[in-house]
Amino acid sequence: MSTSSLNRSGFGSPVPLLAVLASGLVGIALALVFFVAPEDADQGLSQKIFYFHVPIALTAYACFGWGAFKALLLLWRKEERYDLESYVAVHQGTIFGALTLATGSIWAKASWGHWWLWSENQLVLFLVLFLFYSAYFMLRFSIEEGPRRANISAVYALFGIALVPVSFLAIRLAENVIHPTVFTREGPQMTGTMFFTFCVAWVAISALAYALYRLELLGKRLDSNLRELREALSS
Amino acid sequence: MTFLADVATLARKDLRLELRARDTLPAMLLFVVSTLVVFRFALPEGADDVAAHGLLWVALVFTALLGLARAWAPEREGGALEGLVLAPTDRSAIWLGKSAAVFIFLCALDAVALPAFALFFAPVSLSTVAGVLLANVGICAIGTLLAAMAAASRTRELILPLLFLPLAIPLVVGGVGAGVSAEPARFLAFLGLYDGVFAILCWASFEYVVSE
Numbered sequence: 001m002s003t004s005s006l007n008r009s010g011f012g013s014p015v016p017l018l019a020v021l022a023s024g025l026v027g028i029a030l031a032l033v034f035f036v037a038p039e040d041a042d043q044g045l046s047q048k049i050f051y052f053h054v055p056i057a058l059t060a061y062a063c064f065g066w067g068a069f070k071a072l073l074l075l076w077r078k079e080e081r082y083d084l085e086s087y088v089a090v091h092q093g094t095i096f097g098a099l100t101l102a103t104g105s106i107w108a109k110a111s112w113g114h115w116w117l118w119s120e121n122q123l124v125l126f127l128v129l130f131l132f133y134s135a136y137f138m139l140r141f142s143i144e145e146g147p148r149r150a151n152i153s154a155v156y157a158l159f160g161i162a163l164v165p166v167s168f169l170a171i172r173l174a175e176n177v178i179h180p181t182v183f184t185r186e187g188p189q190m191t192g193t194m195f196f197t198f199c200v201a202w203v204a205i206s207a208l209a210y211a212l213y214r215l216e217l218l219g220k221r222l223d224s225n226l227r228e229l230r231e232a233l234s235s
Numbered sequence: 236m237t238f239l240a241d242v243a244t245l246a247r248k249d250l251r252l253e254l255r256a257r258d259t260l261p262a263m264l265l266f267v268v269s270t271l272v273v274f275r276f277a278l279p280e281g282a283d284d285v286a287a288h289g290l291l292w293v294a295l296v297f298t299a300l301l302g303l304a305r306a307w308a309p310e311r312e313g314g315a316l317e318g319l320v321l322a323p324t325d326r327s328a329i330w331l332g333k334s335a336a337v338f339i340f341l342c343a344l345d346a347v348a349l350p351a352f353a354l355f356f357a358p359v360s361l362s363t364v365a366g367v368l369l370a371n372v373g374i375c376a377i378g379t380l381l382a383a384m385a386a387a388s389r390t391r392e393l394i395l396p397l398l399f400l401p402l403a404i405p406l407v408v409g410g411v412g413a414g415v416s417a418e419p420a421r422f423l424a425f426l427g428l429y430d431g432v433f434a435i436l437c438w439a440s441f442e443y444v445v446s447e
Contacts, residue, residue: 075443132401139398142388151443152384156398162436163402166429170405173412173425 015218018211025204029197037197046110051198053103055205056096057122061164063093063209064129068161071154083150084224086157087140088216092209094133100126121171128167132160241324245332250339252309259305260340263298267348270294271355284357288414291352292407295367296374296400298348302340303378304395306333307386316386320445330379330441337375345371362423366413369426370406376434377402383444405429 033051040047067089074082104123109115118124136156143149190198253260274290310316319329345367353359378399385395406429412422 075440128401128404135394135397135401138390138394139384139388142390142394144389147447148387151447152387155380155440155443156384158440159402159433159436162432163405166405166432169425169428170408173422174408 013218015211015214018214022204022207022211025207029201029204032197032200037194038191043111046107049103049107051201053100053107054198055202056103057100057126058202059205059209060093060096060100062206063089063096064160067093067157071157074150074154080150083153084220085217086154088213088220090133090136090157091216092213094130096209097126097130097133101130119175121168121175124171125168129160129164132163238325238328241328242332242335245329246335249333249336259302260343263302263340263344264347266301267294267298267344268351270297271351275355285415287356289411292410295348296403296407298344299341299374299378300396300399302337303382303399304392306337306379306382311386316445326442326445327438329445330437334375334379337379338371341371341375360414362419363414365423366410366426369423369430370410372430373406373426373433374403376430376437380437380441380444
C-alpha cells in the first residue's frame with residue numbers, strides 16, 4: 001500500500017481536528033444566537049431559527065455544487081476517486097436539504113401557522129431538489145458498481161446543478177398563475193450583531209458539513225480498502 | 236453532414252420498427268384517452284377549465300413516461316446498444332436519433348390527446364399547442380437520456396418516473412402557464428430556455444451514459 005493511499009485511509013487525517021473545530025464553532029454560534037443576538041422585534045424567539053435555517057440551506061447548495069464539480073472532474077479526468085467524492089457530497093447535500101425542509105417547515109408554522117406554504121419559493125425548490133436527489137440514490141444503488149455507474153451518477157449530479165436555476169425560475173413563474181403571494185419575508189433589516197451572528201452560524205454549519213463530508217469519505221474508503229484486502233486474502 | 240445522416244438513419248429505424256411491430260404508440264394513445272376519461276370523473280362537478288388544463292398536463296407527462304419506458308427496449312432486447320456504441324459515429328447521434336423518434340411519437344400522441352381534450356373538456360388555444368410542442372422537445376431530450384440511464388439499472392421501468400418527474404416539473408409549469416395565463420409568451424420563452432439548457436446538457440453528456 002502506498003503512502004498516499006495510507007493517508008487517504010485515515011492515518012494522520014485531519015478529520016478529528018475538523019470535528020473539534022466544527023463542534024467548537026457550532027457551540028459559539030449557539031451561544032451567539034441565544035445570548036448575544038437581539039430578539040427580533042416582529043417575530044420574537046421564533047426568528048432565531050433563521051440563523052440555522054438559512055446557513056443550512058446555503059450549505060446544501062454548496063454540497064450539491066461540490067458534488068457536481070467532482071462529477072465534472074470524474075467525467076473529465078476519469079479518476080475513480082472522484083466518484084466517491086461526488087457521491088458523498090450529494091449525500092451530505094441531501095441530508096442538509098432535508099434539514100432545510102424541516103427547519104423551514106418549523107419556521108413557517110411558528111410565523112404563519114402553517115407547516116407548509118407553497119408561496120415559499122425556496123422551500124418548494126428544496127422539495128423538488130430533495131425528490132431529484134432521492135432518485136439519485138435509487139439510480140446509483142440499482143446499477144452494478146463500476147465505471148458505468150460512476151459515469152451515470154456523475155451525469156445525473158450535473159443535471160442537478162442545472163435544475164436549480166431552472167426550477168427556481170419555474171416556481172417563480174408558477175406562483176403568478178396558480179398561487180398568489182400571501183406572505184413576503186420583508187422583515188426589518190438585520191442589525192450589525194444579527195448579521196455577525198448569522199455569519200458565524202454560516203461558517204459553523206459549513207465547517208460541520210465539511211467535517212461530515214470528510215468523515216463519510218474516510219469511512220467509505222476504509223470500507224472499500226477492507227473489501228479489497230478481503231478479496232486479496234480469499235483469492 | 237454524415238452526423239445528420241446517421242441521426243436520420245437511426246430515427247428512421249425506430250419509426251420503421253414501430254410501424255411494423257406497433258408496440259408502443261397504440262398503447263400510448265389508448266392510455267391518454269383513458270386517462271382523460273378518468274379525469275372527467277375525478278374532477279368534481281363545477282370544476283373550471285383551469286383545473287382541466289392542469290390535468291391535461293398530468294395526462295401528457297404520464298403518457299410520455301409510458302412511451303419513454305419502452306424507448307430503449309428494442310436495443311436492450313436485441314442487445315444492439317453495444318453495437319451502436321461501437322459504430323463509427325459520434326455517440327450523441329444515438330441520443331439525437333432516439334430523441335427525434337420519440338419527438339415524432341409525442342407529436343402523434345398530441346394529435347390525439349388535444350382533440351380529445353377539446354372534445355371532453357375545453358377548447359384548446361394556440362398557445363397551448365405551442366406549449367405542448369415546446370414541452371415535447373424537452374421531454375424527448377431529457378427523457379431519452381434518463382431512459383438510457385434507467386435501462387442500465389436493475390429496476391428499469393420502476394426508476395424512470397422517479398428520475399423524470401422532478402425534471403419535468405418546470406415543463407409542467409411552463410405548459411400549464413402557456414395554456415391558462417393571460418400572457419403566455421413568458422411561459423413559452425421559459426419552455427424554450429428549458430429545452431435549450433437541457434438539450435445541450437444531454438447532447439454533451441450522453442456518451443458517458445452509454446460508454447464505460
